[in-house]
Amino acid sequence: MSHSTAGIPEDSIEIDLDPKNWEEFRQLGERMLADMLEYQASQRERPTWTALPEGLRESFLGPVPHHGEGAARAYEDFRRRVLPYATGNAHPRYWGWVRGSGTPLGMLADMLAAGMNSNLTGQSQAPVLVEKQVVDWFKDLFGFPGGASGLLLTGGSVANLNALAVARNAKAGYDIREEGLQGPRLRIYASTAAHTSIRRAVEILGLGRRSLCLVPTNDKQQMDPVQLQAMIKSDQGQGMRPICVVGTAGTTDVGAIDDLQLLAEISSRHGLWFHVDGAFGALLALSPKHRQLVAGMERADSLAFDLHKWMCLPYEIGGLLVRSEVEHRETFALSAPYLEAIEGGAAVDEVAYRDYGIQLSRGFRALKAWLSIKAEGIDKFARIIEQNITQASRLEALIRAEPELEVMAPVGLNIVCFRFRAKNLQDADLNELNKDLLVKIQESGVALPSSTRLAGQFCLRVAITNHRTRLSDMDRLVTEVLRVGRYLLARSCL
Ligand SMILES: Cc1ncc(COP(=O)(O)O)c(C=O)c1O
Known part of the structure; x- marks a missing residue:
């Protein structure tokens, strides 16, 4: 075997993963x-x-194949x-x-997205504009202001986690990113019928399960607003710090919708973050016949919704809207020398999606929503x-x-x-x-x-x-x- 100066055999065959x-x-x-x-x-x-x-x-228990079939x-x-x-x-x-x-169209869209294999971290590319347009459409459909921020995520659980991270940082009263959790116990209120992803989010965020206050429901499985207010007062009296109310638009068990208007009122009166878990119920806003059921959702500080549930798009696709773009970005944004945007080059962000969530690399899940909404x-x-x-x-x-x-x-x-x-x-x-x-x-x-x-x-x-x-x-x-x-x-x- 002859060798080049770099020590690479001259007759070696370079390989790739394209079909022969x-x-x-x-x-x-x-x-x-x-x-x-x-x-x-x-x-x-x-x-x-x-x-x-x-x-x-x-x-399915066999060893890893070393040679392909x-x-x-x-x-x-x-x-x-x-x-x-x-x-x-x-x-x-x-x-x-x-x-x-x-x-079927969602399936093909996923194939197109995988074919392009774009990374929607941000930067200067049309796929980011596609995601931005989908998020803008949902801001409009859900009655959120144009200046709100948002992004597409893997689903409702992750959207709830992201939202509660923003709520925690925005309402803690000190710089959690700098200091870590300090001081009085933070309290988040959700009904006993809220989805388990809320509990998981509270645990992951380091708040501890005792920070989640489960408010009893009425006979329609809606959060009881009287008990909610009593619990907020009692917690304040005990030196805890209430930060967030989570309303549910469509409980998992029976599809109940909390009185979102009232929860928005109560949250605003007490200076609390108002998050709505609308994993499937938020989509009711699309229907003129049923949109009244989710009235008040447009007043939320953050809204989680899924498109792989009631919009029937293939897994995985959910979304998050946050009223305050600044608070959203301030929860996640980081800079690094290798992410510097040089004017005129490929790194200039249309939207720096990596600064609004925990993923740096992100797939082109927006395409299936964009194509499907345009088509249908x-x-x-x-x-x-x-x-x-x-x-x-x-x-x-x-x-x-x-x-x-x-x-x-x-x-x-x-x-x-x-x-x-x-x-x-x-x-x-x-x-x-x-x-x-x-x-x-x-x-x-x-x-x-x-x-x-x-x-x-x-x-x-x-x-x-x-x-x-x-x-x-x-x-x-x-x-x-x-x-x-x-x-x-x-x-x-x-
Ligand atoms: C009310 C509610 N919130 C959140 C979720 C979690 O959504 P995902 O499965 O997309 O993570 C669900 C799932 O059923 C749900 O019903």
Whole structure:
């Protein structure tokens, strides 16, 4: 082997990760695309969910491959072992937790974004302008001022974390970035029905769980404003420092919306930060029919929202708006010599997104929102939200018409909690029966509700954030629940 002066063998072959044969690769790509479009188009014909078959788990235990098998074989393996065993949320009768169903255009947009592989840290590039435009659209839709800041994130949990970081720094009364946590205990108020991501955020931010004050809810699962004020007063009396009220627009369990006007009033009266967790409920602002439900949200200091839930865009995409651009930036911004912007060069920021969150490198998730809103128009998304609410009330009516079924919480939005019942059964037996029922329904592949417990009572929970659901799917679910419930009841001889 001959060597150059730099010690590199002259006859060595330099390698890269591009295909050796572009034509073959193009054919594989076309096949992948055709397969995934077919997968999307034929959702209704497949089971909602398929349990992992025996041996599948073990098949993922192999060691790291040191030599590649080629893209075609790896793809075949994906088709065989991964694709059929997904969560199922692309299916029209998937209503578990709060999961969006994804869209074909969103899927293609993610491919385009990955193809460009832009890093949206900031700098001088059109993708940053795309994100800025999407954020501007949502500022407008949610009634936030033009000077507010915002960015797209991975989802509601991260948006809540970012928002509470800003709230903590803005309201602590001293320089937390410099000093770390000092002095009196800071207090954040959220209802007992608030999402767990609020608790996680409080813990991660170093405030300690005792800084989160969970305010009881009324019979509609809304934060009780009288108790909130009493708790703020009592905390102040004990030398603690209240800093933030978290309102929820759409609680996870039942879709309740706090009285956001009132919470905005109370926060402002006490000089507190007002954050709204609107992971899915914020999107109600798109609908002229339902926007009243979230009135007051536009007064928030910060607002978390998701686009992978009720806008059905593929995971992951959520967003955060912060009324005060300065307070937002001051929580995260840092400079470094390697980030210096030199006039006229590539490093000059259109928006320095890295200064508004914890990520330095950021993906082009904005593209799927931008393309989808341009292609469909925002009104179409509003109509889908309205359609899901109509479907939930249809389900409620069907349940109320069946003596063997029971609605377990008021249905205000898109979430229906219910259970199968039998006259002679006590709550403990009903809980067991309904657990079995849920598993059987999920395993049947007909539909996929999830569950919750309301006042200790186990319920089936249908949360419709799905553009593929049709009214007739509600009838199908009720028929199946009755069939399986009766079967289980007869089998158990209870
Ligand atoms: C009210 C609420 N907030 C926050 C979240 C968390 O959102 P994500 O799953 O996008 O992190 C959820 C998820 O269901 C939610 O319902």
